[in-house]
Amino acid sequence: MQLEFYGAAGEVTGSCHILVVGGRRLLLDCGMIQGGAAPDARNRAAFPFDAAQVDAVVLSHAHIDHSGRLPLLRKRGFRGPIYTNPACRDLVRIMLADSANMQQRDAERENRKHRRPGAPAAEPLYTLDDALDVQRQVRVVPYGQPVEVLPGVELVFRDAGHILGSASVWLRLREGGLERRVTFSGDLGQYDSPILRDPEPGPACDLVLMESTYGARLHRERAATLEEFGAILRAARRDGGNVLIPAFAVGRTQEILYELATHFDAWQLGDWQVFLDSPMAIEATGVYWQHADLFDEEARQWVARERALPSLPNLKLCRTADESMAINRMPNGAIVIAGSGMCTGGRIVHHLKHNLARPECDVVFTGFQAQGTLGRAIVDGRELVRIHGSPIKVAARVHTLGGFSAHGDQHDLLRWYGAIPGRPPVWLVHGEASAAEGLRDALRAGGTRAEVAQPGVVLDLQAAA
Numbered sequence: 001m002q003l004e005f006y007g008a009a010g011e012v013t014g015s016c017h018i019l020v021v022g023g024r025r026l027l028l029d030c031g032m033i034q035g036g037a038a039p040d041a042r043n044r045a046a047f048p049f050d051a052a053q054v055d056a057v058v059l060s061h062a063h064i065d066h067s068g069r070l071p072l073l074r075k076r077g078f079r080g081p082i083y084t085n086p087a088c089r090d091l092v093r094i095m096l097a098d099s100a101n102m103q104q105r106d107a108e109r110e111n112r113k114h115r116r117p118g119a120p121a122a123e124p125l126y127t128l129d130d131a132l133d134v135q136r137q138v139r140v141v142p143y144g145q146p147v148e149v150l151p152g153v154e155l156v157f158r159d160a161g162h163i164l165g166s167a168s169v170w171l172r173l174r175e176g177g178l179e180r181r182v183t184f185s186g187d188l189g190q191y192d193s194p195i196l197r198d199p200e201p202g203p204a205c206d207l208v209l210m211e212s213t214y215g216a217r218l219h220r221e222r223a224a225t226l227e228e229f230g231a232i233l234r235a236a237r238r239d240g241g242n243v244l245i246p247a248f249a250v251g252r253t254q255e256i257l258y259e260l261a262t263h264f265d266a267w268q269l270g271d272w273q274v275f276l277d278s279p280m281a282i283e284a285t286g287v288y289w290q291h292a293d294l295f296d297e298e299a300r301q302w303v304a305r306e307r308a309l310p311s312l313p314n315l316k317l318c319r320t321a322d323e324s325m326a327i328n329r330m331p332n333g334a335i336v337i338a339g340s341g342m343c344t345g346g347r348i349v350h351h352l353k354h355n356l357a358r359p360e361c362d363v364v365f366t367g368f369q370a371q372g373t374l375g376r377a378i379v380d381g382r383e384l385v386r387i388h389g390s391p392i393k394v395a396a397r398v399h400t401l402g403g404f405s406a407h408g409d410q411h412d413l414l415r416w417y418g419a420i421p422g423r424p425p426v427w428l429v430h431g432e433a434s435a436a437e438g439l440r441d442a443l444r445a446g447g448t449r450a451e452v453a454q455p456g457v458v459l460d461l462q463a464a465a
């Protein structure tokens, strides 16, 4: 019985770990590597295991850094079930289709622009067909319902409060006379965030595999963040430019829409035109509203009272490329919410190209920016960035709103862990080294055995607990 760390050990993206129980292999997530050195080549590389030998996958949530290589896993021979909850199934369908379309577009662009005569054509990592095929392997399990996913492996999903349908995974593993209970945190949300419920406390276990994205940081208070957001928008109106908000299509977008709608008068939003410029985010928002049973109390009350979530009267949904390009003819008055969240692709990149060099414009980051991404370069204060090969001066005002994170901060992570009885030992994943080490030290200070997982490390679970 063992646990092997592959992706998201020592970094934030590419989550992927493997449990071996009674000779069977259970994969925990199969995420895409984003940012960092040569992510495309790393995503294309062979898995450090035989995909055909994986018996089942447990998917903690729909974000692409947890789900993005599932079509590739299938392409390389995986035919087993993928367990996740119903809301995650609905979201991952959208995420993987978008990812496949992006891969195909990138490959086409590469072939059009850079292919040398006689050189082999660039291939997408996977196609839309691959992304659709893998969804036939998805099996849904609601929160709280125990299910045997492989002989000797039982799981229970608990709400992780990170995005809709996100789960922490509690696993009971049996091999011969040995039994071990392992909790995989998935990505954990903040307590008291809008729309979503708080992360659910986990039951007793022998070992915790835990994310550490913000393990060494404390977020700003939400109230202060909202105040800052309102002040940015009011100042931006006076400055006469546009506001760009790069946002993940799933989770952050819905949260921002919710806050804009609930603060519509206080933030004087009547003067603006708000654009949701992302077909994927539009679709994901629809999925959110279909799963109102998973909302927190406040959002459920909105739904009960208004029969809908708060809506923005000046919101325009942009599905087509023409609608998106029309925004670029607006010199001011536009608040544009578009993906990708880390500016690694998608429509936000075009809007940045048009607005980044304009000092009267504002860019508002509301989420984590991984190393090596365009978003990180802008957040880090780079004066010049390259977009589609051209140098662009960064003259717009750049803001980072820490309190919006879909990830819990150190207090949240310690609070979630503290609710697990018996202080089980912890292995930290899904964090850059300094974040994981910060959380490790905080856990150790509280008397917990904590280690930072390194890629390739194999943990013998008989000895581990």
Ligand SMILES: [Zn+2]
Pocket (backbone or CB within 6 Å): 061, 063, 066, 162, 187
């Ligand atoms: Zn996530």
